[in-house]
Amino acid sequence: MSGYACFGYLFLLAFLASLRSSAKQQEPYYLYHYCLNTTTYSKNSIYSSNLKSLLSTFSSSVPFSYTSGFDGTAEGQIPDMVFGIFLCRGDLLSDVCRHCVVFAVNEILIRCPNEKEAVLYYEECMLRYSHQNILSTVIYSGRYILMNATNISSNQVDRFGDLVSSTMNQVAVKAENNSRKFYTIKANWTTLQSLYVLVQCTPDLRRQDCLTCLLSSINGMMSFNKTGGRLLYPTCNTRYELYQFYNEPDIRIQEDSAPSPRPGLNIRFLLIIEKGGNSSVIIIAVVVTITAMSLLFIGVFIVRARNTRTVYETEPIVEGSLQLDFKAIEAATDKFSLRNKLGQGGFGEVYKGTFPSGVQVAVKRLSKT
Incomplete structure (x- = not known):
């Protein structure tokens, strides 16, 4: 390789490396932040000190935390304890995760300067903290x-x-x-x-x-x-x-x-059985496509017993093995009464139902359109 060619090759490598480095240092893509201003703290309070300590821990977390893309911890003692979590998008590399978390740590106190509860969303990561226990909690x-x-x-x-x-x-x-x-x-x-x-x-x-x-x-x-x-x-x-x-x-x-869904009738079931002691949980996701002029339902049925302690097992269900009578569902939901309405999601409303056996279900009834 000639001297000019070698120099050109090295220059190209250096240029590509600089582009890669600058790309990594781009600011995370901001999406949204939420500050719950019903509970605030003063700048010189113990809570403020605990919060700064927690955020400092996140910005200097061990490499494993950035590799896994998640960390959750608490700082201080009640009633000034602070709970915090960060979550990076699961497909990102650890250095991208770390850059987003460090950036979020510096930004969250600017966007939420004195609130005890805050969440900050970026395309690459999420950071949140609270004076209440948010660990392992939906x-x-x-x-x-x-x-x-x-x-x-x-x-x-x-x-x-x-x-x-x-x-x-x-x-x-x-x-x-x-x-x-x-x-x-x-x-x-x-x-x-x-x-x-x-x-x-x-x-x-x-x-x-x-x-x-x-x-x-x-x-x-x-x-x-x-x-x-x-x-x-x-x-x-x-x-x-x-x-x-x-x-x-x-x-x-x-x-x-x-x-892709097929026209006509197409029913598929996914079953997860949760077992432990004398209790069980069955979650069945049912996807139904029926021709026009027929009732359409997509239901997620959750049968929940008490005191569940679980290890999940997955099993397929033979197509068509689940039979639920419409009148039984209608009775369980009291004819889809408003007081049993849980909410409205994609394509229809969701209702709570209770069968005579005590089993509770959530039923989504698709709109006719």
């Missing part, structure tokens, strides 16, 4: 929802909604069984376009709580008539897009691809 306050401005064409809304709903529910079940409480999936939309989905919980949540949070996040998007959307809770988040917005994770349980 929190729904401080949510953030963002939907893509582009609509799905009207003649494809139903098919796209079926695909997004079934895919997101499928990946939610996979995430709750992942030790990192994180999973991504790609599904076929058209011959030229795919659907990309990412879901994540804070790893300190129990599997059951993670799934509950993810389903709430999915339902909270109301409808899937946009080409993309996301809903962030402090303890979990879900997102879908028609482009790949995440990196291929280094650690995967299994590469998965959800099939």
